[in-house]
Structures are given as structure tokens and as C-alpha cells.
Amino acid sequence: MKKNIITIGFCLASSFIFAQNLTDGLRYSMEGLNGTSRFNAMSGAFSSLGGDLSAVALNPAGTSIFTRSEMSLTLAGVNSKNDANGRLTISSDFLLSQFGVAFPIMIGEEAWKNVAFAFNYQKTHNFDANDLNYTHRSNGANLGDFFLDKANGIMQQDLMLDVYENKRKVGRDNLYDLYSRMGRSIAPAKFRNALLGYNTELVNPSIGKRELDPTMRGPQADSILQARNYIKNISNGTTTIQNVEQYTEGGVNKYNFNFAGRYDFISFGINLNSHSVDYRVVNKYREDYVNNTTNILSATYQDEVRTVGSGFSLQLGAIAEVATGLRIGLTYASPTWYTLQDEMSQSLLTKTTNKGIISANPNVVAVYEKYYFRTPGSWTVGASWVWNKQLILSADYMYKGYGNMRFRSGLESENAIIQNTLGDTNSLRFGAEYRLPLSKTNHLFLRGGYRYEQSPYKTEYKPIGDLTGFSTGLGVSISNMRFDLSYDRATRAYHPQIFESVLTDTPQVDNTLQNILLSFSLKL
Numbered sequence: 001m002k003k004n005i006i007t008i009g010f011c012l013a014s015s016f017i018f019a020q021n022l023t024d025g026l027r028y029s030m031e032g033l034n035g036t037s038r039f040n041a042m043s044g045a046f047s048s049l050g051g052d053l054s055a056v057a058l059n060p061a062g063t064s065i066f067t068r069s070e071m072s073l074t075l076a077g078v079n080s081k082n083d084a085n086g087r088l089t090i091s092s093d094f095l096l097s098q099f100g101v102a103f104p105i106m107i108g109e110e111a112w113k114n115v116a117f118a119f120n121y122q123k124t125h126n127f128d129a130n131d132l133n134y135t136h137r138s139n140g141a142n143l144g145d146f147f148l149d150k151a152n153g154i155m156q157q158d159l160m161l162d163v164y165e166n167k168r169k170v171g172r173d174n175l176y177d178l179y180s181r182m183g184r185s186i187a188p189a190k191f192r193n194a195l196l197g198y199n200t201e202l203v204n205p206s207i208g209k210r211e212l213d214p215t216m217r218g219p220q221a222d223s224i225l226q227a228r229n230y231i232k233n234i235s236n237g238t239t240t241i242q243n244v245e246q247y248t249e250g251g252v253n254k255y256n257f258n259f260a261g262r263y264d265f266i267s268f269g270i271n272l273n274s275h276s277v278d279y280r281v282v283n284k285y286r287e288d289y290v291n292n293t294t295n296i297l298s299a300t301y302q303d304e305v306r307t308v309g310s311g312f313s314l315q316l317g318a319i320a321e322v323a324t325g326l327r328i329g330l331t332y333a334s335p336t337w338y339t340l341q342d343e344m345s346q347s348l349l350t351k352t353t354n355k356g357i358i359s360a361n362p363n364v365v366a367v368y369e370k371y372y373f374r375t376p377g378s379w380t381v382g383a384s385w386v387w388n389k390q391l392i393l394s395a396d397y398m399y400k401g402y403g404n405m406r407f408r409s410g411l412e413s414e415n416a417i418i419q420n421t422l423g424d425t426n427s428l429r430f431g432a433e434y435r436l437p438l439s440k441t442n443h444l445f446l447r448g449g450y451r452y453e454q455s456p457y458k459t460e461y462k463p464i465g466d467l468t469g470f471s472t473g474l475g476v477s478i479s480n481m482r483f484d485l486s487y488d489r490a491t492r493a494y495h496p497q498i499f500e501s502v503l504t505d506t507p508q509v510d511n512t513l514q515n516i517l518l519s520f521s522l523k524l
Helices: 022-029 037-041 053-058 060-065 143-151 155-169 175-183 188-199 219-223 413-421
Strands: 004-008 070-084 087-106 112-126 132-138 203-205 230-232 240-263 266-289 296-323 326-333 337-352 356-360 364-368 371-374 378-387 391-401 424-437 442-453 464-478 481-494 509-523
Touching: 004 175, 022 371, 022 413, 037 053, 037 424, 037 442, 037 464, 037 481, 037 509, 053 060, 053 087, 053 112, 053 240, 053 266, 060 087, 060 112, 060 240, 060 266, 060 296, 060 326, 070 112, 070 132, 143 188, 143 203, 143 230, 143 296, 175 188, 175 364, 188 203, 188 337, 188 356, 266 337, 442 481
Parallel strands: 004 364
Antiparallel strands: 070 087, 070 509, 087 112, 087 132, 112 240, 132 240, 203 230, 240 266, 266 296, 296 326, 296 337, 326 378, 337 356, 337 364, 337 371, 378 391, 391 424, 424 442, 442 464, 464 481, 481 509
């Protein structure tokens, strides 16, 4: 069924489930281990190595290490396991995760060795494999409390609900009409949520006579009534079985446009990067009321949010061969400046003892105004040792200050929360590769790696924990071709928060992410 579209502004003060916040910022600021099979097999410890197209995406100076033109592409199989409250959710995806080409040009002068150009695409975030499903038993807050919080306290909202109720009785208005008008009001999210709760009888007007607002003066006083209170239609102390299902899809793509050169023993380079965002999440929140004394047996709330946008960033890097086989690398990655836009739709239904199922589905997509977001920049320093073109040992250290994330376009109030909640992080990566000659032109490569990433939260309570991971892989070169296979596994605990207010209890989710990558490289 085709959905109607309304365009609205922002309303962070509504405390609605949907609001741009630091969780959204972290989604686009935290990059996973993504690249070629060789890159992943060594846990991404490539900032001082170069000679790999995903290494170019880490340190732009790495293109100058190529001695011949080369292309590579990578296929990825992704598997994610989320264990929450004893319930295991498994999701997977298969995709083209990387493609790139590099063109070094040998100069042959005494000091200038070469210049190089490259293009590389890779998926820096994959949201397709991150589904979640868990159940929680509670005697505390429930959907009745959540929608009651939206219904109380605003006079205009109360009057609009009355208009809707009166017109509905004579068949002159419907849910879509009023929902759309509320979408253009001063507090759209709060109004729309109040309407859903009111329409499904999760909240009802309290009994009592409405009176003129005694604080009003002037000719408007006769037409403005004092807002009445509402009450939830779920009895206090009700045991609630809450089931959460969350499905995500989409990703963030990064396109590197690279230039590099080598002068004497120093390589340098620059990347101009384009980013594209397409993220979609569907949250389905169901509650069953075990011992409720009113007519409500259960309630199911569902929302769907989609974020699309684009961004720009740049990287500057250098690699110096300070001794035979010993290299040091340094990279600065600028913030990514994003322009983003969100779309949201929602529905609510209740199952009752006297009216059966009462559904409130406005069939409306609310399109929010565009907003601007800046990720933090980062510094990476690395060192590697290449012995006799047979053994490689490498290590990287990365610094990233997540407290420097920033929102703009009316969302600046979130920046103070970011500064008080997020901090500086340190990450370590280690990798090794051993080459076994099979013949004069054919070789077998054995690889392994380890990585650690610190939580971006500086508070004692960390909704996203530290990450640890390991990797392994092998490769075979046959003349001008190379085939690489890798496996990497990372674990991290996090606490997903579905609602921003009232229903704020979160489970601990133990996430295990596994990747199997197959790359094909060809020297041109």
C-alpha cells in the first residue's frame, strides 16, 4: 500500500523514540574492519605497509608502494549473532564489499621514484547483518506509560484530540487527516504519539468537567479551554511481557580518490573521499499484559526509520622507510561532514476484551528536514618490518576523539550530551604474513592478526563496550593473479535503547560478528 508523505521539522524535545542523538552519530562514526581479504586477515594493521588497495583507504601514501598497476575485488559473507536475555538472533548477508584499481607511474629520476593514482570502493558499515530479538518481563513502565507521557500537558493537543473525536463520530474526519495536521504543528512527534495512544484506548481522558483556563486574558479566553489530564488504560502493577524485534538493513559506502608519490625514502599521499548513507531500521515492540484489570490484553507498536545522505572527508598520509625493511606510517583522517535526512512511519494496535483489535495506522511517512553531522577525525601511526620479502610484522595505533562529534541545523543541544558522555579512544592492530615460495612465480601466503578497540563512552556505564577480535587467512599467487581468503571474528557487548524516554530499560547484548572474505587481485 502506498503511503502518504508529510514534511516536518525537528522536535527533539518530544522525547519520542525517534530523535537524532549520539547513538545515531556513533552509527556513522565507528568503522568496522572492512577491506580486502589480505587486509582483514592481518586485522587491518596496514598503515605503514601499503601495496594493498584497502591499505590505500587507511593510509593514502600506500599507493606509491605498488610497482605495477593492480585491481582487486572482494566478496564478503557476514554473520552476526546477538545474544540478549538468553535469546540468540542470527542474521547474515553476502555482498561485494570492495573494488579498487591502482596506477603507479615510474619516474626514474634519482630522487623521485614514482607517482600513483588509485580509486577504491568499500563498504565501511554493513547494517544488513545486525538483527535483534529479545524478551523482557517487567512490573514497571509499559506502553501505557509511554503514550500517557505524550498525551498529557499540552492544551492545543487536547483540543485537537477533541476535534478528532467529534468529527470521527459523524464520519467527517479520519486518522490520516488529523495525523497529517499534527505533523505540521509546533510539537509534531508528541502530538502524533498522543493521537495513536488515544485512538487505540491505551490512554483515555480522565473524568471531570473542563473549565476555562483562568490564566487566559483577552478575546481569546472564551475559545481556549484548559487542558485536561489523561490516564493510562493499564492498571498499576500489571506484569508485562515485552518482546522486541529489530531489523536493520543498508550501509555506508566509501569512495577513495587517491593521489600519492614517492620521493627518496618517503612516500606521501592524499585521499578525497565521498560517502553515501542508506540506513533502515524497523522496530516492533509488543507487550502482553498478564494480570491487567482493564480491557487491554496486549499492545504492539511499530516504527520504521530510514536515513539517507552523503558526506565528504579527506586523508593525508606518509610512509618512511627509515632502515632496510623498517617502515613507519602516519595518517590523519579528517572528520566526515554529512548531510542527512530521516523518514519515519509508525503504527499502534491494541487487543481488547470488548472490541477485539483496535488499530491505528495513519499510513503516513513523515519526512524530516535535512540536518548536518560531523564525525570525529583520527590519527593513526604504525610500524612494520619486512624481512627478505618473506616475513611481515606490523602494528598500528589509532586515536579518535568521539567527544568531537557535532550536530548542526537545530540539533546543537545534543552536542553538550556528546561532550559529557563520549571521550577519546585508543585502538591497536597487529598483523603478520609469511610467504612460502611454491615456484619461481607462485607463492603461498599465511596470515594472522589481532585487534582491540576501546569503547567510545567515557562514563562508567558503557552502552557500547570494548571490542576484541582476531583474524586469519591465506593467499595463493599464480603468475599475475592472487586469490586470498580470510576469516575474522570480533566480540563486543552493548546495551540497545529502543525508546528515548519512559521505556529506557535495556538488556545486555553480546554480539559476535564474523566475516569470510574472498578477494581476487590482478596485476595489469
